[in-house]
Amino acid sequence: MDTPQDDLKWFGEGFDGFPKKLPDDVVEYIVFIIDAKLSDVQIRERLQAFQRALNALEKNFLKEYIWQRDALKLDLVRQGQQWLLQGRTNYGDSVADEWLIVYFLRALSKEFKDAWIRIYDSDGEFLLIEAANALPRWLTPEIAENRVWINNQRLLVIPLGKEEEPASLAQQQALDIIHSTPSRPQQYMKVEREAFHRLSGYPAAISDNQHHATLPLPRKVAHILHANPSYIAPVVEAFYLRDPISIRLLQPEKSKTPLSFPPEDFVDVSVRFTKVLYAQLSGQHWEPPPPWDAALDNLFKAGKPTEKAQIGLKITTGMQMLLSHSLYTSRKPSREIGLLLQDLENGDDTLPTDAEIASWPKREDDDGWLNIDFAEFEKELEGKGSGAKDAFGDKNAQENLKRMVSRFNDFLGDMEAGAEGADGGMDPMDEDNDSDVGDRGWEDPEDSESTDSEDVKGKGKAKTTATETEDSDDEAADAEYAEYEKAYEEFMKLSEAEKAVLTEEARALAIEQDAEKEEDEEIQKLTEMMEAELFSHGALNVDPKTAHKPGTGLLSNTKGKGEARVEDEEGEDEEDEDENLLDEDYNLAENMLKAFKGQAGTAGPAGNMMRAMGVQFPQDADDEFKRGGSSSKSRRKG
Structure with a gap:
């Protein structure tokens, strides 16, 4: 079996360190100045001018802005033989911080047309993830690294060469391509439009x-x-x-x-x-x-x-x-x-x-904006929203939801998606058609003799019944889900104090139910112990091998249970069965007495059960005889 390729060279193979990965919720950005006419000193000056322009933008738009964790910051660093700007921001739970950084860097790229900017996070090229529905088929996550750049407000992608193997690029490889052939990076308009759609509300979104x-x-x-x-x-x-x-x-x-x-x-x-x-x-x-x-x-x-x-x-x-x-x-x-x-x-x-x-x-x-109209939310999921300004929640969230629904519908309608698409086909082995001989394209030897019309009709009826059952189950599930949604909507409308009270009541009810469940389990355990005790003494044995003659003994009636015996003249097997017919009354009494005798005078399940029904068993005469003759003699004298 082939192992996954992670491009890691081990010791003896030119080990160059373990692969680096950004922490979660961290976005990193790099700015290069690429112009063959500029010297090293001039490139450094251009990068410093880029920093000053960024500071000016922050003063204009971020006077009252609060970053979730880290702010946007670009440091001038020397890497290898070139100068560049590099920064890293931990945006925490605020994805808006990440897109604000994209907006600023893209806006500055219009002023600095020789600036080539790369921005990525722990998920990789997240701009391509945003535009996943519009990507060309060759642009997969495995080969996208270092191929996506922002230049002059455009999103440019370095395509595969004619003889290039489909693989990701190293950073220096990408820079060499841009240096040598600046026209090679391509602008895919649909990809760019999808990747930057979140920036349409800026800069107004900063104050919002x-x-x-x-x-x-x-x-x-x-x-x-x-x-x-x-x-x-x-x-x-x-x-x-x-x-x-x-x-x-x-x-x-x-x-x-x-x-x-x-x-x-x-x-x-x-x-x-x-x-x-x-x-x-x-x-x-x-x-x-x-x-x-x-x-x-x-x-x-x-x-x-x-x-x-x-x-x-x-x-x-x-x-x-x-x-x-x-x-x-x-x-x-x-x-x-x-x-x-x-x-x-x-x-x-x-x-x-x-x-x-x-x-x-x-x-x-x-x-x-914290409140959500769940009815409107359902309409948005179906693509039938009213479009009202205060329909539900935050305006940006509403726009993102509409786009998500649109993309999902496009995905479902992609008939060329192949085996991985929703409507693009299904692996034949994933279909359970073992019982449908005519549809599966191959014959089962075990079914070769059962293909008559009656079987086919029976199968059709079974399928119809199963379909009706599934429809009934679906309707019940839909009704239950609708009831849950209604209750949840009512709960969300309550104040914080009312929610706290309901939460405490639910917790108390759960504790009470747990206690009842533990009590039921304890009763069940005691019942099983008593049953095991009775089995061990034969009290519950309904088929004892005994020589007792049915119809006689302690609980016999005038007719006797033995008269229920039926003789079968057609075969010896049934005669053997008739010989084992039981006298239930006798067996029950005999087993109860044996269980009581097995207690040896101590407390036990048989004695406790009979005492609860008002029956007091006498001591066994055999036991009294074994304990000594004095007691027997005194009993005979009396």
């Missing part, structure tokens, strides 16, 4: 990605966020990724450390988020530990809206975790917040007064 909310915060927290609003990103991340150590650090009685941001002296201030950050805070249910639970109750009593009070407290606890957890102490925001607190303690700075806070601008944005 922001969300403002007025929240109650401790005065010290409000002061720090006012000094640098971008601190909200690491604060939210610290709360969102909290662990047991973080929760312990929030409780002074456990951590033996005073709080840097005690939940007191709350003031109302406007906080700026990205939509991702705001959704991360508002979407998490959290039960605050002491003393934070008391602070939340005080905010409720003061008339603060429930959701606003909860989000404000989450921000405060996040800042406490960011400053006190060893995981974050080496990060730049933690160090800067620590310096601001030192200034307050040393008297170099003071907390803002109520009058100063009142002068700060306040803004409250509608958070309706």
